Amino acid sequence: MRTHLAAAAAGLVVITGTGIAVAQAAPAADAVTRTGSLVNTCANPVVDRDVTGWGRHGTGAAGARVAIGAHVVADHAYRQPSGNGVNPEMYLPQKDVTEAERWRFAMDTWVSGTTAAVTARMQVDWYGPASAYLGHSNGAEVPVTPNAVETWTRVAGEFTAPGGATRANVTAQLTGPAGMTWSATACDYQPISLPDPTTPPATPPPGGADTAAQRYNWGTPLPASDEFDYGSAAAPAKPDATKWTLAGSEASGCWEGHNGNGRRCEENSRVLGGIMRMTGEAGGDTGLLGSKFAQRYGRWEVRARSQATSANNGKQYHPVLLLWPDDEEWPEGAEYDYLENSAPGEQCAEAFMHYPNHQPKVQEHATKCNVDLTQWHNFAFEWTPQHVKGFIDGQQWFVFSADCIQCAPGPMFQTIQLDNFHGTGLQTAIFEVDWARVYSL
Structure with missing residues (x-):
């Protein structure tokens, strides 16, 4: 499925946050003081078209x-x-x-x-x-x-x-x-059983020994890797700007979202002292991280989980881990989505491998069920001149090599995304990453 790095600047000012909050908006021309909550996830929550339900x-x-x-x-x-x-x-x-x-x-x-x-x-x-x-x-x-x-x-x-x-x-x-x-x-x-998206875990999650890197001796992670061991719950930090491009890090504050849905904003990705949390808001604002390191062929591994943080209203975010072409146009440069799900916390992991220039067809699709994505898992990807492979917790779950699917023509880089496919009124969600590591072949 198509994902993209849309860098369209948006000059809008928004109030962020997904918990119960009373906030004052940016002053308008008449200096109206705005109050109220930012969450609204029942049917017809803001009476926007009619009074149905009230x-x-x-x-x-x-x-x-x-x-x-x-x-x-x-x-x-x-x-x-x-x-x-x-x-x-x-x-x-x-x-x-x-x-x-x-x-x-x-x-x-x-x-x-x-x-x-x-x-x-x-x-x-x-x-x-x-x-x-x-x-x-x-x-x-x-x-x-x-x-x-x-x-x-x-x-x-x-x-x-x-x-x-x-x-x-x-x-x-x-x-x-x-x-x-x-x-x-x-x-x-x-x-009430769902997690509060404003509250970080008391301690960082265990790193897990069940990694593809350990099982297959991938060696030492490259300096472009990030353990996210900075920031804190009391003082969340921006992801390391020497390693990541943040969506909306320019003065505009946000980029246009996936296919024009909502916005990707810098402030929706924060490091809490052990994890990076990406937040998808009800209004459609979400985050995106793109690694500043690209290579042709290599290995990547990310420890992650995703969770909905409000009731299911049928408009759900897509958690995505993918490799995106660094210099080539899309789709000529190919695209390797080694984890992409239509909702946070699903029980089946999915992957979409896009052929270069979508030839001889658009993509290959892999599914592995009985994987609780609300829990921490290690998702790894290997790209070589011979194949593309995916791993979950150190176990291979797909490999493709037919029709030169692995023949992306140039370097690719890791992105971490929580994509908006629905515009506004989404089920809120978080996408959390314990660490993101990259290896050479």
Whole structure:
């Protein structure tokens, strides 16, 4: 599958991060202060086209989709007007669940029209097969300060699906007097079991002895290798600029993304004292590293894992390890994707070997299943005048030599990518690398 190093400069300013965050955007001409959360991964999270999934509940007044101007992500919200009764409620998009799953349901809210102390909470009505009602759960009360000026507060609750549950009807309640105007947007549903993309591991992962380099005596890694043993959780570092070209490292800050989808940004790749973490955001911003070292023929090995960090919405990032032509045009220069997956953390590793100039055909494809890509594995690639070979944890899993597939005409270099195939509204993800090593033949 095609991947590319698009270096189109983008003069946009974005707020980065994928955890729950309240941030102020870059000042606009009218100096609007923007608040709210950067994550929004439920169905119709920001009411961008219609109000599907949102509506009045209980003593809530009939609401409508309205334009807003001071949220960091959303341009629209669902608003219940001053006709709200005491302790109004609203419903949010439903979510399919499985019993015993743990979920964090959240949204951003803004209240005006009162000076009273107000709290809000997330709630769930649980249903099983044939819409059988199973019970109700309340989340924690979150203080919300009413304000005549648009100001967004994150409200979240954690819930465990009861036995037999198949659906969560998510609602919210505002505790306060009648007559309040209540707005909500940026709903976010995340499995609690998934990793927090803002939190690095306590210690670097073990390096692993099951490497192709050790098994086949590849020798000493070249200086272009990177152990990523710098930076820290408290002070994340940029990848070593003497070894890597970072996407968007120019003044513009970002490149155009894969096939024009989203952006590749320098700040989405950071070293945390033992690992490099590449982050794919819901809005489509991701990272890319390209090695500054290229060679014709050689060996490469990378210890990596990938994980989704929010609920699956069908728009998933592609983790990729590949060799890209240094001087030749594409596809004349060939392309060797020795790990490329259509979603983070899959159970089958895939590889795509592109023929030079896509002749006599486009590519060869290899698949190896029963490989949990959420766990650390060593992915290695060997390119010689005779063949191209792939290894996982020191074991060969593909070799191709027919029709001169190995005949890329010039030097190639390693890239590490988390590619965006869907534009915006993606399932957030991380792609982590313990080390990246390169060897001569």
